[in-house]
Amino acid sequence: MDMGVGCRAVALLLVAMFAGLEVSMAAVYKVGDSAGWTIIGNIDYRAWAASKTFHVGDVMIFEYNSQYHNVLQVTHKEYQACNSSAPIATYSTGNDSITITKRGHHLFLCGFTGHCQAGQKVDINVPRTPLSPTPSPSPSSPATIAPAAPPPSAAAPRYALMGLLGKLGLSMAVFAVFLSGFA
Numbered sequence: 088m089d090m091g092v093g094c095r096a097v098a099l100l101l102v103a104m105f106a107g108l109e110v111s112m113a114a115v116y117k118v119g120d121s122a123g124w125t126i127i128g129n130i131d132y133r134a135w136a137a138s139k140t141f142h143v144g145d146v147m148i149f150e151y152n153s154q155y156h157n158v159l160q161v162t163h164k165e166y167q168a169c170n171s172s173a174p175i176a177t178y179s180t181g182n183d184s185i186t187i188t189k190r191g192h193h194l195f196l197c198g199f200t201g202h203c204q205a206g207q208k209v210d211i212n213v214p215r216t217p218l219s220p221t222p223s224p225s226p227s228s229p230a231t232i233a234p235a236a237p238p239p240s241a242a243a244p245r246y247a248l249m250g251l252l253g254k255l256g257l258s259m260a261v262f263a264v265f266l267s268g269f270a
Contacts, residue, residue: 113142113144113145113146114142114145114146115145115146115148116139116141116145116146116147116148117148117150118132118135118147118148118149118150118195118209119132119135120135123149123150123151124149124150124151124156124158124197124207125151125152125156125207126156126197126202126205126206126207129206130206130207131206132206132207132208132209133209133210135209136209136210136211136212141187141211141212141213142187142213143187143188143189143190143213144186144187144188145186145187145213146184146185146186146187147184147185147186147187147193147195147211148182148183148184149178149182149183149185149195150181150182151181151197152181153179153180153181155199156181156197156199156202156207157177157178157179157197157198157199158177158178158179158183158185158195158196158197159171159174159175159176159177159178159195159196159197159198160174160175160176160177160178160185160193160194160195161173161174161175161194161195161196162175162194163192163194165194165196166194166196166208166210169196169203169204169208171196171197171198171203174198177198187211187213189213190213190214190215191212191213191215192210192211192212193210193211193212193213194208194209194210194211195208195209195211196208196209
């Protein structure tokens with residue numbers, strides 16, 4: 088193997104390793120913290136989301152009673168009007184995990200009659216320009232006199248580890264194929 092191929096191989100390996108690091112910073116958030124996804128208790132989902140800094144790769148967990156609620160991902164226009172007639176995606180298990188895959192606004196509402204109008208909607212915003220290179224903070228409660236938010240789900244390290252191992256495995260496979268072309 089000549090020096091140019093060796094340098095390209097090392098560069099490819101470094102890129103693959105750093106690609107995996109992004110996933111390891113992912114956090115898992117339970118929407119509404121301990122209250123979950125509900126209209127009971129006047130949960131302020133706008134304040135909840137505003138107290139977080141979301142990143143690509145973060146996982147939103149919606150926990151709710153599926154007899155009385157669901158989760159619809161909608162457009163900005165549908166979100167503003169609480170219109171549930173043409174959702175982008177529908178979730179209805181009562182324990183839905185949604186991974187944020189791109190920057191921008193991710194808008195969700197409950198499609199049951201009157202629930203969105205009662206405030207059961209949330210805007211998960213991942214800034215289009217990263218605010219800083221720091222990892223996602225741990226989920227926390229809004230700055231009010233209220234019980235502290237529970238710590239991130241125990242699933243958070245599992246999701247991050249699975250994503251990291253998957254990317255690392257894929258990166259190693261690409262690297263092996265790359266090297267095999269020069270053997």
